[in-house]
Amino acid sequence: MKKYQSYINGKWIDSLSKETIKVDDPATAKGIGEVACAKKEDVDVAVEAARKAFNSRILVDMHPMDRAKLMHKIAEELRNVSKEAGKLLCYENGKPLAGAEYEFVDAANYFDYYGGLTDKLEGKTIPVNKGVIDYTVLEPYGVSAHIIPWNYPISMLGRSLACAFATGNSTVIKTPELTPLAAASFFAQALDKAGIPKGTINIICGYGDEAGSYLTSHKDVAQITFTGSVPTGKKILHVAADRAVPVVVEMGGKSAAIVYPDADINKVVETAKGAIFGHAGQICSAMARVVVHKSVKSELLDKLAKLSKSLKVGAGYEDGELTPVISEKQLQKVENYARSGTQAGAEAIAGGKRVDRPGYFFEATVFDKVKQDMTIANEEIFGPILSVIEYQDPEEAIKIANDTEYGLAAGVFTKDLDQATVASNQLEVGQVYVNSWFTGSIATPFGGYKQSGYSREKGQEALKSYLQVKNVGIQL
Ligand code: NAD
Numbered sequence: 001m002k003k004y005q006s007y008i009n010g011k012w013i014d015s016l017s018k019e020t021i022k023v024d025d026p027a028t029a030k031g032i033g034e035v036a037c038a039k040k041e042d043v044d045v046a047v048e049a050a051r052k053a054f055n056s057r058i059l060v061d062m063h064p065m066d067r068a069k070l071m072h073k074i075a076e077e078l079r080n081v082s083k084e085a086g087k088l089l090c091y092e093n094g095k096p097l098a099g100a101e102y103e104f105v106d107a108a109n110y111f112d113y114y115g116g117l118t119d120k121l122e123g124k125t126i127p128v129n130k131g132v133i134d135y136t137v138l139e140p141y142g143v144s145a146h147i148i149p150w151n152y153p154i155s156m157l158g159r160s161l162a163c164a165f166a167t168g169n170s171t172v173i174k175t176p177e178l179t180p181l182a183a184a185s186f187f188a189q190a191l192d193k194a195g196i197p198k199g200t201i202n203i204i205c206g207y208g209d210e211a212g213s214y215l216t217s218h219k220d221v222a223q224i225t226f227t228g229s230v231p232t233g234k235k236i237l238h239v240a241a242d243r244a245v246p247v248v249v250e251m252g253g254k255s256a257a258i259v260y261p262d263a264d265i266n267k268v269v270e271t272a273k274g275a276i277f278g279h280a281g282q283i284c285s286a287m288a289r290v291v292v293h294k295s296v297k298s299e300l301l302d303k304l305a306k307l308s309k310s311l312k313v314g315a316g317y318e319d320g321e322l323t324p325v326i327s328e329k330q331l332q333k334v335e336n337y338a339r340s341g342t343q344a345g346a347e348a349i350a351g352g353k354r355v356d357r358p359g360y361f362f363e364a365t366v367f368d369k370v371k372q373d374m375t376i377a378n379e380e381i382f383g384p385i386l387s388v389i390e391y392q393d394p395e396e397a398i399k400i401a402n403d404t405e406y407g408l409a410a411g412v413f414t415k416d417l418d419q420a421t422v423a424s425n426q427l428e429v430g431q432v433y434v435n436s437w438f439t440g441s442i443a444t445p446f447g448g449y450k451q452s453g454y455s456r457e458k459g460q461e462a463l464k465s466y467l468q469v470k471n472v473g474i475q476l
Pocket of ligand 1: 156174176207214230231232250251380382408
């Protein structure tokens with residue numbers, strides 16, 4: 001089995017203990033590689049490399065245009081490897097090949113986008129007393145620690161890393177233990193080939209409760225970016241609070257689409273294909289619930305059931321449309337949720353059980369007769385399960401959509417733009433999609449309300465999290 005290493009201070013190295021983490025192909029449950037398992041002592045080495053690189057001021061003192069050129073070079077190298085790297089990511093992650101390749105292109109886009117902003121990070125002059133010049137300077141924090149989830153390991157890495165790098169921070173990235181291989185190899189190689197200064201970006205893998213928790217509590221880490229589940233995010237927030245370190249928290253969701261009586265039902269169904277069954281529903285902003293008007297519910301249910309039965313089950317590299325969930329543990333979790341739905345009185349009109357084949361496949365499932373107080377309507381399942389909830393008047397629809405602890409995303413399907421605008425104003429979420437899903441780009445801010453988090457990634461909004469403001473007052 002191929003062995004992958006950590007990338008620290010410009011070198012690929014084993015962990016000091018020589019321990020590794022085995023990585024499986026979720027479509028077959030068979031091992032495909034192993035990666036160096038970072039322990040506390042390896043985290044120390046990585047943080048030390050990042051701290052030294054930061055203290056040398058190599059990124060900070062680099063002309064912003066040169067930092068931009070370096071970032072565009074990284075983008076180019078990431079695009080160059082996207083085909084080959086996508087294959088490895090597809091094997092370790094289970095997602096469709098095109099989506100896996102696109103993660104590298106997406107990461108490249110982040111480097112281009114934030115590369116274009118390096119010379120636009122301006123402070124301001126502030127009028128104060130006569131005889132005083134007052135101005136602000138934007139400065140990086142120092143060592144920025146990034147904790148990455150397994151569902152989009154390369155996109156998420158590119159998203160936070162490009163922003164941290166553009167602003168002059170040095171970084172230590174802890175990749176997810178379930179899908180670390182493409183980052184340890186192709187991603188690190190692209191950085192190295194582009195010529196990043198040694199130690200400015202370090203990539204390690206290790207278990208969350210060991211390497212992740214030690215990294216986020218490390219005395220030399222000055223800023224943390226976490227993307228993952230709410231329980232882990234809360235743990236990190238506690239740890240960071242003890243050290244008064246700022247944290248970007250991007251967490252889970254239980255997003256609802258409201259389908260009004262005038263909605264184009266075919267469009268809703270077409271959208272649901274990617275929004276809840278794409279990547280087997282393992283998407284933070286997945287369309288996990290549909291809140292549909294009574295008058296169009298039966299048409300929608302018929303079409304959703306047809307859709308879910310039509311999806312080709314298979315690995316990402318077999319052109320599967322319904323690909324596996326990430327692990328046996330995740331599969332069992334999805335099964336338990338499906339069981340709880342049935343026990344609570346919901347009815348699976350399609351799917352509802354694991355697929356009888358090797359690997360971790362679960363049927364594309366549509367639950368009818370869901371009530372908002374059921375567990376399947378409230379908790380993030382992270383699997384291909386769609387809960388359909390009926391409403392009768394528009395206020396009730398908004399109330400149902402908002403009635404979870406999460407607030408990541410929501411959608412409205414209607415031809416009435418007034419209706420869409422009013423609903424968008426009332427939905428308690430970080431992003432609203434109208435007659436679509438995942439609408440936006442790397443330039444649009446992304447993040448949650450309520451338990452889904454409070455910071456923003458993507459767009460110019462994200463830069464704020466990686467910069468601190470210094471005010472200088474000069475008495476003439
Ligand atoms: P997770 O919380 O289990 O793990 C995320 C990362 O945290 C992993 O790298 C893990 O090793 C690490 N970790 C675990 N315990 C830790 C600890 N005590 N200290 C430090 N690090 C620790 O989440 P997951 O299962 O990998 O990812 C799925 C979750 O991520 C879902 O809830 C999904 O909604 C969320 N997510 C959110 C976004 C977003 O932008 N809002 C994007 C992708 C995924």
